[in-house]
Amino acid sequence: MISFDNVTLKYSTGTIFENLSFSVQAGSKVCITGHSGTGKSSVLKIIQGYVKPHSGSVQVGGMKLGRDTVKDIRSQIAYVPQNINLPVSNGDELTRMLNVSSKRRDVELLMGQLGLEKEMFVRPFDEMSGGQKQRVVIAVCLSLDRDIVLLDEPTSSLDDDAILKLLKVVSGLKDKTVISSSHHHEWGAAMEQEVRLGVQG
Ligand SMILES: Nc1ncnc2c1ncn2[C@@H]1O[C@H](COP(=O)(O)OP(=O)(O)OP(=O)(O)O)[C@@H](O)[C@H]1O
Numbered sequence: 001m002i003s004f005d006n007v008t009l010k011y012s013t014g015t016i017f018e019n020l021s022f023s024v025q026a027g028s029k030v031c032i033t034g035h036s037g038t039g040k041s042s043v044l045k046i047i048q049g050y051v052k053p054h055s056g057s058v059q060v061g062g063m064k065l066g067r068d069t070v071k072d073i074r075s076q077i078a079y080v081p082q083n084i085n086l087p088v089s090n091g092d093e094l095t096r097m098l099n100v101s102s103k104r105r106d107v108e109l110l111m112g113q114l115g116l117e118k119e120m121f122v123r124p125f126d127e128m129s130g131g132q133k134q135r136v137v138i139a140v141c142l143s144l145d146r147d148i149v150l151l152d153e154p155t156s157s158l159d160d161d162a163i164l165k166l167l168k169v170v171s172g173l174k175d176k177t178v179i180s181s182s183h184h185h186e187w188g189a190a191m192e193q194e195v196r197l198g199v200q201g
Pocket residue numbers: 011012013016034035036037038039040041042043181
């Protein structure tokens with residue numbers, strides 16, 4: 001389970017949200033929705049201990065997030081950020097960097113389910129569209145087989161058909177907790193649970 005208990009986030013720029021509470025059961029598929037700047041990406045960063053809230057507490061997989069637990073918590077998580085800047089040039093190199101080169105077949109299978117040709121595994125990222133690169137990275141991250149998958153704006157560069165394919169893949173991850181952020185109402189509505197940011201009252 002993942003839970004936020006009265007979490008308040010403040011940056012130097014101001015308060016982003018106050019007293020945010022929600023809980024996500026293990027295995028659930030959840031979408032964080034809200035307008036630009038309401039803190040969706042920040043929630044995903046808080047879960048991983050990359051951003052520290054001003055107050056409140058966060059639990060991930062039975063552990064209270066803190067200095068002593070952050071390493072264990074991160075080891076349960078696969079994270080695909082919104083802006084993907086990688087020190088590798090293609091999917092093949094990414095699997096090697098993450099020590100999952102033995103999972104090549106799984107990655108290619110997932111890529112097929114996401115609507116990509118196998119050859120995309122070795123194609124340089126800088127010769128791909130944003131949506132193609134994003135799906136290769138998602139396929140590699142899913143092959144890590146972590147219990148928790150965090151996808152920041154996975155639909156932002158995808159067309160309707162690719163979104164449907166991704167939805168099918170995410171829904172099929174039976175034992176995994178998947179938390180995504182999205183502007184897309186349809187994506188949010190298709191998830192089992194929606195956490196809305198920036199809503200008053
Ligand atoms: N490190 C930081 N320091 C100061 N302000 C920040 C920092 N990171 C984010 N912010 C601000 O916090 C707010 C929330 O940012 P965040 O990226 O979490 O929002 P978001 O809902 O994911 O936005 P978007 O939908 O545009 O991606 C924004 O106003 C942003 O400018």
